Amino acid sequence: MEEFQGPANDPVEKFLNSxxxxxxxxxxxxxxxxxxxxxxxxxxRWKRAGYLGALAACxxxxxxxxxxxxxxxxxxxAPMVIRQxxxxxxxxxxxxxxxxxPLTAASPSDGGPMIPAFVLERMAQSxxxxxxxxxxxxxxxxxxxxxxxxxxxxYSRSLDAGSPHExxxxxxxxxxxxxxxxxxxxxxxxAKSAG
Amino acid sequence: xxxxxRVWRERGLRNAILAGDQHAWQIWYEESxxxxxxxxxxxxxxxxxxxxxxxxxxxxxxxRRIRSFDxxxxxxxxxxxxxxxxxxxxxxxxxxxxxxxxxxxxxxVPRVEAVPIPRxxxxxxxxxxxxxxxLPERYEAVLRAKYLDQQSVGQIxxxxxxxxxxxxxLLTRARQAFREIYSILE
Numbered sequence: 001m002e003e004f005q006g007p008a009n010d011p012v013e014k015f016l017n018s019x020x021x022x023x024x025x026x027x028x029x030x031x032x033x034x035x036x037x038x039x040x041x042x043x044x045r046w047k048r049a050g051y052l053g054a055l056a057a058c059x060x061x062x063x064x065x066x067x068x069x070x071x072x073x074x075x076x077x078a079p080m081v082i083r084q085x086x087x088x089x090x091x092x093x094x095x096x097x098x099x100x101x102p103l104t105a106a107s108p109s110d111g112g113p114m115i116p117a118f119v120l121e122r123m124a125q126s127x128x129x130x131x132x133x134x135x136x137x138x139x140x141x142x143x144x145x146x147x148x149x150x151x152x153x154x155y156s157r158s159l160d161a162g163s164p165h166e167x168x169x170x171x172x173x174x175x176x177x178x179x180x181x182x183x184x185x186x187x188x189x190x191a192k193s194a195g
Numbered sequence: 196x197x198x199x200x201r202v203w204r205e206r207g208l209r210n211a212i213l214a215g216d217q218h219a220w221q222i223w224y225e226e227s228x229x230x231x232x233x234x235x236x237x238x239x240x241x242x243x244x245x246x247x248x249x250x251x252x253x254x255x256x257x258x259r260r261i262r263s264f265d266x267x268x269x270x271x272x273x274x275x276x277x278x279x280x281x282x283x284x285x286x287x288x289x290x291x292x293x294x295x296x297x298x299x300x301x302x303x304v305p306r307v308e309a310v311p312i313p314r315x316x317x318x319x320x321x322x323x324x325x326x327x328x329x330l331p332e333r334y335e336a337v338l339r340a341k342y343l344d345q346q347s348v349g350q351i352x353x354x355x356x357x358x359x360x361x362x363x364x365l366l367t368r369a370r371q372a373f374r375e376i377y378s379i380l381e
Contacts (some may be wrong), residue, residue: 008373012326012370012374012377015320015323018241020236020240021232021236033253035254036218036220038219039259040212040258041215041217047215075337120301
């Protein structure tokens with residue numbers, strides 16, 4: 001089954017039945033190889049440079065992030081002042097306009113400025129040795145956050161965990177703790193007189 | 196080679212080249228150089244200078260665009276042939292537009308001393324090459340299979356999953372179209 005063949009002098013037929021060889025010159029082949037290999041080499045170098053650039057950019061970004069984070073962090077040991085409108089919550093002996101009362105927030109050495117109140121509370125539950133102190137710090141934190149109910153709960157637990165001589169009001173106490181200590185003392189004296 | 200083996204192997208080579216592995220590129224280059232050169236020589240009807248320029252530009256294009264080669268779409272050799280065919284088509288189109296030969300952009304390789312071809316033969320060869328470039332892809336492919344790759348009608352039919360009768364008819368039509376285009380260019 002062979003196909004049609006045209007006349008032998010037909011250029012198309014002559015072409016179709018000719019044999020052609022590609023460039024066989026070894027120098028041509030080698031030089032072309034070097035050209036393509038050079039391109040690959042260049043591309044690899046660019047790729048590496050790209051990786052290194054990306055790595056350097058990540059490093060610089062990390063440094064910048066750390067710098068920004070450090071600059072926005074509160075200075076360790078600096079007192080945190082909480083302005084409290086005491087009209088609604090203050091003692092009856094202090095009527096009048098709003099008072100501002102400095103409350104010392106926990107310093108990093110007291111449990112770290114970043115430790116949330118509920119974590120301090122949990123720590124207090126599992127740490128009987130410093131339970132009183134930890135509850136007090138948790139109470140301070142709750143008070144600073146404006147969570148009065150939790151603050152009262154933690155201060156009460158702190159007083160429960162401490163000895164009765166710690167119920168004495170001191171000048172470091174905030175208004176809420178003072179109130180609770182006074183109430184606790186009154187309760188104690190009432191119990192004694194009733195007993 | 197099993198088609199899935201070929202795909203697997205060619206994908207591996209392509210990925211290695213993309214990662215910058217020169218050895219993988221050398222394997223492909225050595226394997227495919229002769230086949231591509233023979234194809235281009237056939238497509239250029241034996242015009243040696245043109246063949247070298249097209250071979251060179253094909254390889255430079257291939258190394259630049261290796262990322263776009265998809266082994267699942269076809270073999271590396273087929274992809275190279277496609278690039279070469281496009282280069283030739285563009286070259287003839289530009290030449291027709293400008294009326295003179297357009298130098299290749301990457302012509303850095305020194306010209307190998309060509310065997311002098313009489314002017315008349317050069318014109319004839321160029322007409323053949325232009326006629327081939329103007330042929331529909333399927334006609335060009337069947338002529339290539341028959342005359343360049345020296346496959347029999349039966350072999351082509353088996354590869355293309357067609358009947359020998361259909362291939363025979365396709366060959367006749369391809370030759371006829373080739374001859375017609377050639378006579379128009381004459």
